[in-house]
Amino acid sequence: MNLSDFLKQFVSFPPEELEDIISHFEKEIVQKNKTLVTQGQVCNKLYFIEEGVGRSYYLKEDGKEITQWFFIEGKFMSSIESFFQQVPSLYYLEMLEDSTIYSITREKLDALFAKYHDMEKFGRLLSTEMLTRVVNKLNALQFQTARERYDYMLTEFPNISNRVSLGHIASYLGMTQETLSRIRRNDSPKRP
Amino acid sequence: MNLSDFLKQFVSFPPEELEDIISHFEKEIVQKNKTLVTQGQVCNKLYFIEEGVGRSYYLKEDGKEITQWFFIEGKFMSSIESFFQQVPSLYYLEMLEDSTIYSITREKLDALFAKYHDMEKFGRLLSTEMLTRVVNKLNALQFQTARERYDYMLTEFPNISNRVSLGHIASYLGMTQETLSRIRRNDSPKRP
DNA sequence: TGTATCCTTTGACCTATGTCAAAAAGTAAA
């Protein structure tokens, strides 16, 4: 999905607004393993992924990486609270495949929010949608077993497992790689 | 904190806009244990708490209640994804103290979003703020021990523990009441 | 001011998941 179609999903922009908005994004081709943002740095870009996969991850004191979120094509990617509150990012942002992305700076985005009421609405709807998705994950982590959390993930990110490593998925789900491997072994989808 | 001050924290509304906006809210005095929304029902009001505490909770198959969020005075309260996506609520909303709240329907709120660009901006900022808070809890649940999660909660909701029951807090933190009781017993604040 | 009800603590025991270590299976590079 391209950026224009994505924007139109949320708000029916007049064509000339849409064109103006899109003209403020910059296309970037990035390679697998490229780090977009480092822990401690303020993230001042919002990215739209046209093609590819990325993740945000947190580095623990003991050096272990904890995946916080996956971002796939047709979605926005950012270190959310760093971008919106302009505070140092707790996370790294990294691409996991060769990808085509479009980026916009905080300044330009704010200008668009101020210029177009429609854009402000888009921003609001995008936030609430993301909020919904985060709440779903929260529920999974708060009251589900390891097995159920794995099932949740398959609905949130279908076939992500062919694209990213087991270790990344395990930490995303708040479990170890060994536990996830054992869950997969008994892989009849859970029936209650 | 009252509604007017809360709105002004996010956006500097012109006085007449502010007045118009506030006039669409309805004041309600509700008693302790009042249920505002039931699981399965679409939540079509957003509440502002002027005084009091509430919570959202989920009822598991085995009848156990799991607190999902606490809402205190000076904050908005709702079954977020039910209100914004107009789908049946997964949660109950309940007040835990006698409270003074202000409510607005989805229709009226949408009309205000459409009427005032400033209000749309307020909506966007409110969503991103809530998103940030939810992400913080997500992190706590995803990679912290029971003890650390308890410490996290004390920063997110200082002295909530004097106002709501231990069982509510425990389920909010994804642990049993017994575990929380044991954590509290050894209550020297964790030093790393 | 006693009685019923609810909330919190404690103890004994159990289990899901983590930890550590090594083997096996993939993947890439030469």
Added chain:
DNA sequence: TTTACTTTTTGACATAGGTCAAAGGATACA
């Protein structure tokens, strides 16, 4: 196709936190 490296699986063992049951404390109301 051999070598080196990364990822996944497996096994043995450890432990945080859950479960169940009962005893204390609070609180409310009659």
